[in-house]
Amino acid sequence: MNILTAEHVSVNLDGQTILSDISLAVHSGEIVTIVGPNGSGKTTLLRTLLGLMSPSSGKVTRKDGLRVGYVPQRLAIDRSMPLTVERFMSLPTRQTPTRIKDMLIRVEADGLQKRQLRDLSGGQFQRVLLARALLVDPELLVLDEPTQGLDQLGEAAFYTLLEHVRADAHCSVLMVSHDLHVVMSTTDRVICLNGHICCQGTPSVVSKAPEYRALFGLGTHGALALYRHDHDHDHSHDHLHEHDHA
């Protein structure tokens, strides 16, 4: 079943075409990753799909009453606002301490409740954002470049965590990434974006597609496969593979 559909969506901003003729669907339980170079319209597409902005033409349909957990790209916390993690989790809807604790446990960040948001490390901060997104009991988790600013180790750890969280929450995931070296190992579908959809398919199909190669250069050949493991192998110790041709 489709929970989110875009039909021939185009977006113009200030006379410039940012997105043209985008058609895609996210199915229930699916993990979809949008990749593309800077300025390819990834964030605009995500915002349009979420209804944060309206398309210039075309149509976005979301399942009635779809519960979306949203992890924004960057959240610059102004130092002028004192804000603890637990207070942040209660915005805009008040949550009980138990529920906040439960969510923080799920992202392995319990104990941070009383900490000031601006004192958290990049990795802790992303976990808290994820925990906050889980509060709505989401059917769809939307993440905009969630690992930006994390180092490689932190990035790998975050994706591992995200996979566990998703398995628990049984939700679909729609994610944007500019980093082609890291795509969730369980990604069902990669959409390669550059103002329009260049190609889409499973990670291995996309990485071999000529459109993808044209966009990102041959140098990144095989990079997408980095975190794509075979599903039958052991996940406990292999979260940092070596780059196979670096």
Added chain:
Amino acid sequence: MTMITAMITFTNMIMLDDFLVRAILAGVGVAIAAGPLGSLVVWRRMAYFGDATAHASILGVALALAFDLPVVWGTLAVALLMAITVTTLTHRGQAMDTTLGVLAHSALALGLVAISYVHGTRVDLNAYLFGDILAVSRSDLLLIWGVSAVAVLLILSRWGALLTATLNPDLAQAAGLNPLRERLSMTLALALVVAVALKIVGALLIAALLIIPAAAARSVSRTPEQMALFASLIGGLSVIGGLFLSLRQDTPAGPSIVVVAAGLFIVSLVVGRRQPG
């Protein structure tokens, strides 16, 4: 004997006969509303916005005098107009500080010019520029508390939404809130408070009453709510301290209040350093 004196003082306070009691009540009334509002102004980096609205209120004074209306109606109308203008302009992505700078000072200058046309030299400009808190009447007091209460209720009723929108508009929108509406409700509250605060500290120092207590509260708070509450308290203390300073040293009341607030700000820096966060 002392009993009788005490009773007379008490009666005075009840009847609000004493100009000092009225001044304190008026100042504290504004300070209570300025706490949460000033915190929002600080979080949203809109310090200039308070200035623009306050300076525009001088133009409101001129208009009110020209049309023989109560001054507060003029200031309220122009402050609201200015607030809405600024909200729409900045929403269109103009450079915020430049827009506000142009609007704030143009409005002040225009107001000063307009006043000179209206009543010749008979208007006491000082009262509007620096406030006239010692001349607060009982009906002024009623107006100040009424308007402040409306502003506070407006902000509190939307507090969670306002905080979320302040933190990140996308986050607010994803939660089904409308960031522009939150911005407008805050703007309205700001215009209300500015219009009545004109009497207390004057157009030139209203922004100080909004920002300094909030900035002082920042160093000693762990949550947004604490900061808003402390800002109200610090504002109230500044009013009381400033009035006594003014009385003892024969200094102008409005600026004295701001001087005390600035002193409390310095104290907060020292106290805040000892605390984590």
